Amino acid sequence: MNKQMIVYDDQKKIFHLMNDNISYVFEIIEDTYLAHRHWGKRVESYSLSNKPTLKKRTFAAMNVPERPEFSLEYVPLEVSFPNQGDYREPSVQIRMSNGYTVSRFCYEKFEISDGAPEFIAFPHARDIPASGSQTLTIHLVDPVSSIRLLLFYTIFEDADVIIRSSKIINESNSGVTIEKLSSASVDRRYDGQMCTTFYGTHQKEYQLNRQSISHGKFSVGSSRGASGPQYPPYLSISKDATEFSGDVHAMTLIYSGNHLSNLERDQYNHLRLQIGLNPDTFTWQLGPGESFQSPQAVLSFSDKGYNGNSNAFHRFFNKHLIPQNWVKKPRPVLVNSWEMSYFNVSEKIMKDLIDSAKEMGFEAVVLDDGWFGERNSSKTSLGDWQVDANKFPNGIKPLIDYAKERKLQFGIWFEPEMISPNSDLIQSHPDWVMRTAEYEPLLGRSQYILDLTNAEVQTFIIDLLTRSIKDFGISYIKWDMNRHITDPASNVLNQAHAAEYSHRYMMGLYRILNTITTLFPEVLFENCSSGGGRLDPGMLYFMPQTWASDNTDGLDRQRIQYGASYLFPPYSLTGHVSSVPNHQTGRVIDFETRKHLASSTNMGYEMDIMQLSDHEKAVIKAHVEGYKEERDFLMTSEFYRLESPFDTNHCAWMFADQARNKLIVYLFRNTYDVSELSLLIKIPFIDLKANYVEVNSQKQYSGSELANCGIALENPIGDHLALRLDFEKC
Numbered sequence: 001m002n003k004q005m006i007v008y009d010d011q012k013k014i015f016h017l018m019n020d021n022i023s024y025v026f027e028i029i030e031d032t033y034l035a036h037r038h039w040g041k042r043v044e045s046y047s048l049s050n051k052p053t054l055k056k057r058t059f060a061a062m063n064v065p066e067r068p069e070f071s072l073e074y075v076p077l078e079v080s081f082p083n084q085g086d087y088r089e090p091s092v093q094i095r096m097s098n099g100y101t102v103s104r105f106c107y108e109k110f111e112i113s114d115g116a117p118e119f120i121a122f123p124h125a126r127d128i129p130a131s132g133s134q135t136l137t138i139h140l141v142d143p144v145s146s147i148r149l150l151l152f153y154t155i156f157e158d159a160d161v162i163i164r165s166s167k168i169i170n171e172s173n174s175g176v177t178i179e180k181l182s183s184a185s186v187d188r189r190y191d192g193q194m195c196t197t198f199y200g201t202h203q204k205e206y207q208l209n210r211q212s213i214s215h216g217k218f219s220v221g222s223s224r225g226a227s228g229p230q231y232p233p234y235l236s237i238s239k240d241a242t243e244f245s246g247d248v249h250a251m252t253l254i255y256s257g258n259h260l261s262n263l264e265r266d267q268y269n270h271l272r273l274q275i276g277l278n279p280d281t282f283t284w285q286l287g288p289g290e291s292f293q294s295p296q297a298v299l300s301f302s303d304k305g306y307n308g309n310s311n312a313f314h315r316f317f318n319k320h321l322i323p324q325n326w327v328k329k330p331r332p333v334l335v336n337s338w339e340m341s342y343f344n345v346s347e348k349i350m351k352d353l354i355d356s357a358k359e360m361g362f363e364a365v366v367l368d369d370g371w372f373g374e375r376n377s378s379k380t381s382l383g384d385w386q387v388d389a390n391k392f393p394n395g396i397k398p399l400i401d402y403a404k405e406r407k408l409q410f411g412i413w414f415e416p417e418m419i420s421p422n423s424d425l426i427q428s429h430p431d432w433v434m435r436t437a438e439y440e441p442l443l444g445r446s447q448y449i450l451d452l453t454n455a456e457v458q459t460f461i462i463d464l465l466t467r468s469i470k471d472f473g474i475s476y477i478k479w480d481m482n483r484h485i486t487d488p489a490s491n492v493l494n495q496a497h498a499a500e501y502s503h504r505y506m507m508g509l510y511r512i513l514n515t516i517t518t519l520f521p522e523v524l525f526e527n528c529s530s531g532g533g534r535l536d537p538g539m540l541y542f543m544p545q546t547w548a549s550d551n552t553d554g555l556d557r558q559r560i561q562y563g564a565s566y567l568f569p570p571y572s573l574t575g576h577v578s579s580v581p582n583h584q585t586g587r588v589i590d591f592e593t594r595k596h597l598a599s600s601t602n603m604g605y606e607m608d609i610m611q612l613s614d615h616e617k618a619v620i621k622a623h624v625e626g627y628k629e630e631r632d633f634l635m636t637s638e639f640y641r642l643e644s645p646f647d648t649n650h651c652a653w654m655f656a657d658q659a660r661n662k663l664i665v666y667l668f669r670n671t672y673d674v675s676e677l678s679l680l681i682k683i684p685f686i687d688l689k690a691n692y693v694e695v696n697s698q699k700q701y702s703g704s705e706l707a708n709c710g711i712a713l714e715n716p717i718g719d720h721l722a723l724r725l726d727f728e729k730c
Helices: 305-320 347-359 397-405 424-428 455-472 495-519 556-564 591-599 614-636 703-708
Strands: 006-009 014-018 022-029 033-041 092-095 106-114 133-142 147-156 161-170 176-189 194-201 204-212 216-222 234-238 248-253 259-265 270-277 284-286 291-293 297-302 334-336 364-367 409-414 476-479 524-527 545-547 573-578 602-606 638-643 650-656 662-669 678-681 691-694 699-702 711-714 721-729
Touching (some): 092 161, 176 248, 234 270, 305 638, 347 397, 397 409, 397 455, 409 455, 455 495, 591 614
Parallel strands (some): 476 524
Antiparallel strands (some): 014 022, 176 270, 638 650
16 A cells, blocks of 8 residues: 555545645635646645635636636636636647537546556556555546546655646547647746746757746747757746755656647736647547547656756656666667768778777677668668678678677667668658658658558568567667658548647657567667757657767757756766767867766767777776776766856766765866956755765865855866866765
8 A cells, every 4th residue: 555645635625645845736616627726845734825815807707607706717727628718728628529619627526546557558657666656537527528538647755746647538429629638737826937948959959948937928849740859848937946946846748749838927927837749730539439648747846946856857767767677777888880980881890899899898889870771871771771781791690799709789770760762662662651642752861751650660660670689689779760750641541630640650659669678678779869859758768868969069068968957867868979070060179078078978989999099098998997887876876967058158067876975076167267267166965064075186075165165176278177076975
């Protein structure tokens, strides 16, 4: 029996979800509607102390005629519908068989159950019995249309998050159309909060965007067929919060396709936060007896600033999202062939790379793009996943065996969702291309997209990967996706369901991923979409790590990794040390900066390690060996951002074990400023009552001194300084 974390007060009509740190409260009002009352720090009991008084407003619709002061226009709601007097953005919109979107949902009943719901069709919060969780299911019914709406709320003992989702069941005799179904909608009082989201592009992912909240609507999302680097699924609000203090409320979505986050400030200074499927690219036909389940939203709260909020996400992702067999399993330190040789790979090059990798202490070698078909450029051969006999006359299996003999793992790059116009596959299966019948599909990166709504295509990809893993004996797959959707259509999908295409594509992808990762749990899958183009919680459910960005530049990576850490544990992000001048920016940034940035992630290399001097090889070997020694610490430690590269010329962060016995601090100073005579960094989130020794200098400090006074550091002439401080408790 789990600890009771959900209680219902029948007299007050209040639901209260709580663990040791947070509470989430809402009320049944007028025996019909659900009013939001609290989401934040734990309250021991709740007696409606903050319930707003109501006042009659001219033009406000009266939902209860005998109570003219009551109107949904200014009630803080848990779920909202159009045409009920609430003119804010609805969270659910259903078009009935008569063509209208009028609905009147009423509260019917609730259920409290131990555990978390599991959804076979798509990623979700994993129910780990030992951790303790409970789920509240609310039933709302429209008695006229016979449509049932279920709202799910799950809370965990070991994570300061609420998991929300929605399900629509058609209990009528007529078909209906779902036009919008948010995973979560929460109304709060506006109190001068700021809004934080992310923007970005290829090679510039997870850029922080913080702004004031004006009257009206603000939204970010994706219609690209993927979560996208432009506006990934994240929305937070906070007032006067810093990285170190203040209340932060944040949302994300366990989904990898088209999504939308809404924030609305109305005329009464109420805020409505929503996250879910993007209604601009989504409708769903629901026949009699059919149901539709939304993806899950993750709602995170902390009163310890953005760092505290991020740590809540990190703990939840590690405990309840990442594949459990990989949570505490070290990932191999690898060298990737891409920036070394691009498409010009061969048996000799890879053998030499294996020998050099073994010499320098690497644990895996990855053969990136260019090994199959006639793949000498990006314009050909996607879909023709036969080994290029000109580059590998003996095939790949002997090469993999060669690596294994040297105690090295071997990985291969795939882009399974794509097809080239110049390929044998398109000649034999032109009907497998995502396209409309009337128009020629558009190219992106010289390639088309396979129609993953087609079960034959799904089976083809599953069989391809199954055969490759078994025949080659590979232990690692880098799964890439290098373009977005422009022609969302299929020749096997009924035209009546055309507007469902984008979501059906994602369901097809999830079926493939679920099948393959279940068949081969020991294979390490790395998520990639030209870097972080599909860096989202949905992909993290199947693949425990993501290539954060194709941009490995030592300056740009500071912002990318800093921003991505708002959601993702650093060890779930991969970062590689690459050569200079950097292939993306042309910048020449010192090795120490590049090394420390990569060491702050799931570290690897991506350069020609075979052409290095003996000294350079020795330096890399020392780095690799040192990283392997502290890998377990990095994998299990807590992460804290200390100085923001978005606000200053510096970037700093810290790894710390839970007992604060060991700390690693990285500090990056970019351009040199002659007026900055020395550097100063404060180190909060440590044991204030303990004493620490800085291992490199052997100087001792009290924890309270490091947190409140900081530590001064030399600021030598020259751009791009990178420092590492190691503290151990005395």
